[in-house]
Amino acid sequence: MAKSSIKVRAKAKNGVVTVKALISHKMETGLRKDKKTGKVIPAHFIEAVDCEHNGAAVLNAEWGVAISKNPYLSFKFGGGASGDKVKLTWKDNTGKTDTLETKVK
Amino acid sequence: MQRRYFLKNTMATGVAVMAASSGLLVSGKVLAAWNKAAFDAKDVQSAMKGAVGTDATEASDKINIKAPDIAENGAVVPVTISSTLSDVKSITIISEKNGTPLIAKFNLSGKAEAFVSTRIKMGKTSNVIAVCESGGKFYSARKEVKVTIGGCGG
Numbered sequence: 001m002a003k004s005s006i007k008v009r010a011k012a013k014n015g016v017v018t019v020k021a022l023i024s025h026k027m028e029t030g031l032r033k034d035k036k037t038g039k040v041i042p043a044h045f046i047e048a049v050d051c052e053h054n055g056a057a058v059l060n061a062e063w064g065v066a067i068s069k070n071p072y073l074s075f076k077f078g079g080g081a082s083g084d085k086v087k088l089t090w091k092d093n094t095g096k097t098d099t100l101e102t103k104v105k
Numbered sequence: 106m107q108r109r110y111f112l113k114n115t116m117a118t119g120v121a122v123m124a125a126s127s128g129l130l131v132s133g134k135v136l137a138a139w140n141k142a143a144f145d146a147k148d149v150q151s152a153m154k155g156a157v158g159t160d161a162t163e164a165s166d167k168i169n170i171k172a173p174d175i176a177e178n179g180a181v182v183p184v185t186i187s188s189t190l191s192d193v194k195s196i197t198i199i200s201e202k203n204g205t206p207l208i209a210k211f212n213l214s215g216k217a218e219a220f221v222s223t224r225i226k227m228g229k230t231s232n233v234i235a236v237c238e239s240g241g242k243f244y245s246a247r248k249e250v251k252v253t254i255g256g257c258g259g
Contacts, residue, residue, distance in 0.1 A: 016218065029226075031204070058217045064144040066200060066208040066226045068181045074222035075211070 006100040010086045017080035017104050019051065021073045021088055029065040045093055046071060052087040053080055080104055143207050149199060152207035153236065156197050157243055162236055165190065165244035170235050172250050176227065179252040185222040190239040193219035197238075201247075202231035227252050 008021040023046065030043025049061040058077045080086075082104050089099040143155025153160040171185035186196055196219065198208040203226075211221045219237065227233075232247040 053216065056214070056216075058214050059221075060212040060214075061221075062140055062144075062210045062212070064205060064207050064209060066203055066205070068224040068226055072183075072222070072224045074185075074220075075213075076218040076220045077214075077216045078218060079216050 004100050005098045006088055006090070008086065008088050008100055008102050010080075010084075010102060010104040012080050012082045012084075012104045015080065016076055016078050017053070017084070017086070018076050019074065019086055019088075023049075023071050023073070023090055023098075025069070025071060025090075025092065027065065027067055027069045027071065031065075043093060046090045047093050048091045049073065050089045051075070052085075052089075053077060054085050055087075140210075143210075145205060146207060147205065149201055149206045149234070152199060152205070153197075156199075156207050156210050157195070157236055157238060159243060162243040162245035165237070165246060168235050168237050168244060168246035170233055170246055170248040171222075172233055172248055174249075175251045175253065177253055179227040179229070181224050182227050182233075182250060182252070183222070183224050184233060186220070186235045186237075188219035188237050188239075188244075190219060190237055190244060192239055194238040195236075196221050197236040198223075198225065199234040199236065200225065200227050200231055201234060203228045 005024045006021060010017055010019045025046050026044060028041050028044040032041050034041055043065060045065045046063050051059040059075050084104040085101055086104055087101040091097040140155060143152055146152035146155050150160045167190045168188045172182060176182045193213060195210060195212045197210045199206045200208055208225050227250060230251045232249050234245055234247045236243055236245045
């Protein structure tokens with residue numbers, strides 16, 4: 001399998017888990033033009049990110065084109081402990097999707 | 106001769122199918138879950154209405170927006186939003202003067218804390234508005250970010 005587009009770290013401290021994730025994605029707005037051909041580069045961006053903790057949804061993000069290229073996302077949730085599973089899934093506007101599961105440190 | 110015809114024919118239909126499917130995807134109709142109306146809205150009021158259902162928000166000092174006062178590069182503006190409000194259900198980020206102001210909406214479940222951090226694109230100097238939903242009410246806070254180089258467009 002190809003290398004995952006997601007990098008994720010989850011750390012537990014006093015029952016609160018901090019998740020930091022980096023997704024590699026070009027996040028094309030659909031407004032830029034190709035400098036050589038003058039054609040508009042079609043929009044290509046992540047529109048949804050889901051995060052699950054031990055199978056239960058924690059966060060569901062709806063994104064527009066104004067999220068930076070190679071998006072960074074960080075959030076916190078309570079009631080987690082080291083060894084728990086955190087799963088991150090994204091979906092872009094072309095229907096492409098990727099998912100990664102990691103363990104809380 | 107026949108083989109050539111076959112190849113030509115299948116290739117043509119293949120291209121047609123690809124074009125049709127990509128057309129569908131670009132129009133976004135197959136992905137009903139994405140809030141197209143809100144993300145396509147051109148002004149703050151309709152973006153807010155589309156995202157959270159109302160544009161009437163109460164200013165609150167319990168929402169903290171951490172963003173640079175001056176962003177050198179509008180394409181990458183780190184923004185952290187946290188709130189001391191209880192039971193925050195969603196956090197919405199809006200950049201006032203972007204072509205399409207709505208940037209993102211984060212729906213939080215019970216366990217999640219009122220904290221999100223991400224990086225956004227900003228077209229020009231404007232306010233970043235954060236809207237938090239708590240107990241059926243909407244609270245907002247804003248912070249001005251000066252942008253020296255815009256992040257939208259080439």
